[in-house]
Amino acid sequence: xxxxxxxxxxxxxASAPQLSSGNSxxxxxxxxxxxxxLWARVLELGAASAALGFRDLxxxxxxxxxxxxxxxxxxxWSALLSRDFPSQSQPSSSSSQQQQPDPKSLYRTKFxxxxxxxxxxxxxxxxxxxxxxxACRRRLTELEESMCAEGDRMKATAQELxxxxxxxxxxxxxxVWQPQVVHGRQKQLVQQCTVPVDSRLSALxxxxxxxxxxxxTYKNAYVCDLRF
Amino acid sequence: xxxxxxxxxxxxxxxxxxxxxxxxxxTLISSDGESFEATEEAAKMSVTIKHMIEDGCADDGIPLPxxxxxxxxxxIEYCNKxxxxxxxxxxxxxDPADADEDDDNNNNNASxxxxxxxxxxxxxxxxxxxxTLFDIILAANFLSIKxxxxxxxxxxxxxxxxxxxxxVREIFKIENDFTKEEEEAVRKENAWAFNE
Numbered sequence: 001x002x003x004x005x006x007x008x009x010x011x012x013x014a015s016a017p018q019l020s021s022g023n024s025x026x027x028x029x030x031x032x033x034x035x036x037x038l039w040a041r042v043l044e045l046g047a048a049s050a051a052l053g054f055r056d057l058x059x060x061x062x063x064x065x066x067x068x069x070x071x072x073x074x075x076x077w078s079a080l081l082s083r084d085f086p087s088q089s090q091p092s093s094s095s096s097q098q099q100q101p102d103p104k105s106l107y108r109t110k111f112x113x114x115x116x117x118x119x120x121x122x123x124x125x126x127x128x129x130x131x132x133x134x135a136c137r138r139r140l141t142e143l144e145e146s147m148c149a150e151g152d153r154m155k156a157t158a159q160e161l162x163x164x165x166x167x168x169x170x171x172x173x174x175x176v177w178q179p180q181v182v183h184g185r186q187k188q189l190v191q192q193c194t195v196p197v198d199s200r201l202s203a204l205x206x207x208x209x210x211x212x213x214x215x216x217t218y219k220n221a222y223v224c225d226l227r228f
Numbered sequence: 229x230x231x232x233x234x235x236x237x238x239x240x241x242x243x244x245x246x247x248x249x250x251x252x253x254x255t256l257i258s259s260d261g262e263s264f265e266a267t268e269e270a271a272k273m274s275v276t277i278k279h280m281i282e283d284g285c286a287d288d289g290i291p292l293p294x295x296x297x298x299x300x301x302x303x304i305e306y307c308n309k310x311x312x313x314x315x316x317x318x319x320x321x322x323d324p325a326d327a328d329e330d331d332d333n334n335n336n337n338a339s340x341x342x343x344x345x346x347x348x349x350x351x352x353x354x355x356x357x358x359x360t361l362f363d364i365i366l367a368a369n370f371l372s373i374k375x376x377x378x379x380x381x382x383x384x385x386x387x388x389x390x391x392x393x394x395x396v397r398e399i400f401k402i403e404n405d406f407t408k409e410e411e412e413a414v415r416k417e418n419a420w421a422f423n424e
Contacts, residue, residue, distance in 0.1 A: 046385025064405050108421075
């Protein structure tokens with residue numbers, strides 16, 4: 001520290017007028033007031049502590065000539081390399097240093113390769129998701145059709161139920177005295193029905209229940225797939 | 229405890245630590261002529277001042293023509309706080325025999341709490357405008373106070389983080405000395421870092 005004390009004292013003394021303006025005048029402090037070695041220290045600490053990343057160093061490079069020079073300092077980029085791309089170790093032998101690109105270019109290469117890989121992975125993920133969406137839509141359509149068919153079956157069942165109910169009421173009414181006309185009609189109804197009324201009625205009720213359940217199931221699956 | 233044993237143990241701890249810890253006060257004089265007092269211990273956190281004391285130049289007060297009063301008082305605040313911390317650690321280390329159970333428990337709780345305390349002190353010390361921050365860096369560099377220098381430099385790095393080019397130029401009052409062509413070239417050269 002002793003040598004730098006002498007050197008810095010001279011440079012600081014040169015800019016002393018700005019520093020010692022302890023009055024109300026706002027000192028016109030700018031980046032040029034820090035000597036290179038102190039800016040270098042800032043960048044060094046920043047890179048080591050992960051406060052500064054590749055983008056920050058590139059911002060500095062664009063800010064001014066001096067900061068560009070300081071931001072290109074190879075050890076900074078070596079630090080970033082070992083932090084961001086650790087597993088890809090470089091040969092430690094110093095003889096190969098001439099063949100290696102400077103750390104910043106190396107960082108850029110690895111970074112762009114990494115970006116490509118990420119883009120690939122994203123495209124793959126989107127493709128797979130799209131596939132799943134198509135399959136889902138198909139299931140939804142099938143469900144809609146099934147529900148429709150079931151609905152039709154339900155309607156037919158309900159109609160048959162209706163007419164059978166009428167037959168049943170008629171056969172019951174036959175046991176009671178009725179005007180001849182009505183009696184005649186009811187007898188006709190009962191005779192025309194070829195189906196065992198009571199058992200068919202319960203079968204139909206059962207089928208109606210099943211239909212309703214099936215529709216409910218379809219509705220649930222539909223909602224689930226829709227959400228997906 | 230009686231006063232005498234405490235005195236004896238504290239002086240023996242000083243002997244164990246090995247430094248000559250006098251409570252002598254040192255006078256530091258800012259660039260604008262203001263005088264500040266600091267314990268020798270705190271003042272010696274500055275390697276520059278330490279050498280001056282050892283070379284016997286400190287008797288009439290130490291003039292610091294590069295450090296204005298506002299900055300010097302902050303520097304001294306830092307040194308006082310951190311010298312006390314170093315001292316506490318030394319005392320705990322040096323007096324194992326002296327420590328009773330209470331002390332031991334307090335040591336553990338205190339050092340964890342003290343560390344937090346120190347951290348928040350440091351953070352508030354450098355939570356200042358850029359101009360003052362740069363002044364602190366220059367002073368800490370001139371006075372060779374490594375801890376303060378690193379603290380202030382780290383703060384600048386933290387302030388650069390995630391800023392755009394324009395923001396960096398604005399905050400640090402950086403003059404863009406590129407020509408139009410140069411700037412275009414530099415931007416292209418670094419474009420890879422900014423896509424998306």
